[in-house]
Amino acid sequence: MTTVAVVGLGIMGAPMARNLLDAGFDVVGCNRSRAPVDAFVEAGGRGADDVASAVGTADVIITVLPDAPDVAEVTSGPDGILAHCPRGALHIDMSTIAPAAARELAEAAAEAGVRSLDAPVSGGDQGAADGTLSIMVGGEAADVEEARPLFEAMGSTIEHVGPSGAGQTLKAANQLIVGGTIQLVAEAIVMLEASGVDPEAAVPVLAGGMAGNRILDRKAEGMLKRDFTPRFRVDLHHKDLGIVLDTAREAGATIPLGAAVAQLMGAARARGDGQLDHTALLRLVEELSGRSGE
Structure with missing residues (x-):
């Protein structure tokens, strides 16, 4: 079973995580505030107190955060994703950030031995709840295909549109x-x-x-x-x-x-x-x- 860590259980992240859970993935939820994590645990998922414990054994890490500084904060540094996730893991950033920031994120991930996709979404909270999001993906084709079962649990339109940054x-x-x-x-x-x-x-x-x-x-x-x-x-x-x-x-x-x-x-x-x-x-x-x- 693929273990997926979802960092960011907000208006979009929480229903996306639940859809992954319903699709049979082992999902660990992490959020800055605790209440969304508790709600996710009540729904049948697993909760983590911090990023390090959420991603330590994850095959895939998904971030759904407000802006590029938020993504950078949870990705880099001694307490971040890249310092604690397994080498070879796949990081999928589903936030909305600048294309240049997505490319920088991919470069930092590669240096840490982590694969990276930028996969922002459209469809709003209703699309997130219904699992009908439109997902636009930038990155390596092989990584996109590996992630496709996860994307299909969250969206109905999934398109690989080019290299890192193209999705953004x-x-x-x-x-x-x-x-x-x-x-x-x-x-x-x-x-x-x-x-x-x-x-x-x-x-x-x-x-x-x-x-x-x-x-x-x-x-x-x-x-x-x-x-x-x-x-x-x-x-x-x-x-x-x-x-x-x-x-x-x-x-x-x-x-x-x-x-x-x-x-x-x-x-x-x-x-x-x-x-x-x-x-x-x-x-x-x-x-x-x-x-x-x-």
Whole structure:
């Protein structure tokens, strides 16, 4: 039985770990705070108090963390993954970090005799719970195939897109599209409301035509109710759009709409909405339209 250590049992990591457990893997969960570990143990998994004990006998280590500094913290140093996992183990980082950071992580892993894949995901917490995530993988083809049974326990779309860092480059493109689509849906809702058209009647029509998209399907209901309970926070999408801008700059690609969306996400964060769901872009559109508080 393959032993998998999952470091990071947050909104995404916890359901991903449970799906691995349900698929028959021996899964050890580790988290900065203890409560998610206890919940995972109650679900039938094993818990660890720290990274060193979690990865000591692991065949595969999966990290699902907020940002590159978090990944670096648990990976390097005397208490990190690379210092304590077996040589030849496979580290799969499923966080969203910059492509350059993913390449640096792969180089550090190789020096320690550890194989590495960057495999960020898309699909949100619902996709994580349902095991239907889209997983975009960068790294060596042989390592991807070895990890495929694990990926299939967590996602329904698994694609090897290139060498180390390629998965994160694709995730940047994903976050560019998601952020832009949320902004357009927010603008459409505010325009409809300002024009006296019932948006609850309008959204199904939009979703059924050429304007149809996952944001309308999954997020519009909450936006109409002004329910911005965080499922993916503005703070995190702001970080991701920073990665988008850096990636585009390094590649020499011009993304004028993406740059505008990044500014708007930053403005939403600056107005105090960083801990809300990224659909809180709607609040900014209302404010810019002079309709906030209506």
